[in-house]
Amino acid sequence: MKRVAILISGGGSNMVKLVESMTGDHPARAVIVGSNDPQAGGLAKAAAMGVPTFAVDHRAYKGDRPAFEAALLEPLLAAEPDILCLAGFMRILTPDFVQRFEGRMLNIHPSLLPKYPGLHTHQRALDAGDAEAGASVHLVTPELDAGPILGQARVPVLPGDSAETLAARVLTQEHRLYPQVLRRFAQGDLTPITLTAA
Numbered sequence: 321m322k323r324v325a326i327l328i329s330g331g332g333s334n335m336v337k338l339v340e341s342m343t344g345d346h347p348a349r350a351v352i353v354g355s356n357d358p359q360a361g362g363l364a365k366a367a368a369m370g371v372p373t374f375a376v377d378h379r380a381y382k383g384d385r386p387a388f389e390a391a392l393l394e395p396l397l398a399a400e401p402d403i404l405c406l407a408g409f410m411r412i413l414t415p416d417f418v419q420r421f422e423g424r425m426l427n428i429h430p431s432l433l434p435k436y437p438g439l440h441t442h443q444r445a446l447d448a449g450d451a452e453a454g455a456s457v458h459l460v461t462p463e464l465d466a467g468p469i470l471g472q473a474r475v476p477v478l479p480g481d482s483a484e485t486l487a488a489r490v491l492t493q494e495h496r497l498y499p500q501v502l503r504r505f506a507q508g509d510l511t512p513i514t515l516t517a518a
């Protein structure tokens with residue numbers, strides 16, 4: 321059984337879908353959920369599902385990313401994860417941290433990478449006049465949002481879309497995509513998958 325740690329910064333809707341998926345014959349189980357924000361709404365949701373949680377407030381380590389990461393690593397490593405899933409974790413990680421989990425850290429990003437790494441992905445897709453948007457799950461490498469893609473979900477951009485309506489359509493597909501990719505990854509299958517909106 322693979323042990324999965326999940327890092328979040330916010331509401332944690334993707335984390336909830338991941339945790340819910342890891343039951344029965346699934347080859348992995350969630351062992352811990354952590355956040356850089358003690359107020360992150362997802363922490364209570366994880367606890368309610370019976371998953372241990374921790375928070376390391378990044379604001380206490382202003383200007384010292386290595387010290388923040390050292391504090392983050394303590395509870396994380398104690399949980400002995402085989403796989404680390406970033407699920408709406410909004411802090412940039414140093415190459416040192418990334419290398420510790422090389423080949424076993426996944427991230428979900430709300431764009432069809434390599435398009436729109438970084439922030440404001442939905443507004444950027446709208447500004448570019450894209451007909452399609454989506455989300456990607458990829459392996460994390462030191463370069464931001466640039467690691468090998470394990471799966472993508474595509475949705476149409478509709479007339480009258482705002483960044484908010486598009487984000488909501490994409491998020492619904494993120495909730496299908498991330499659990500499917502994680503299950504395959506935990507089985508050792510790194511072949512990329514593509515989902516289209518049903």
Ligand code: GAR
Nearest residue numbers: 330331332333334335408428429430
């Ligand atoms: C998701 O849309 C995820 O793709 C995005 O944050 C949201 C988190 O929602 N991640 C990033 O932007 C990473 N740079 P959630 O907390 O409800 O899962």
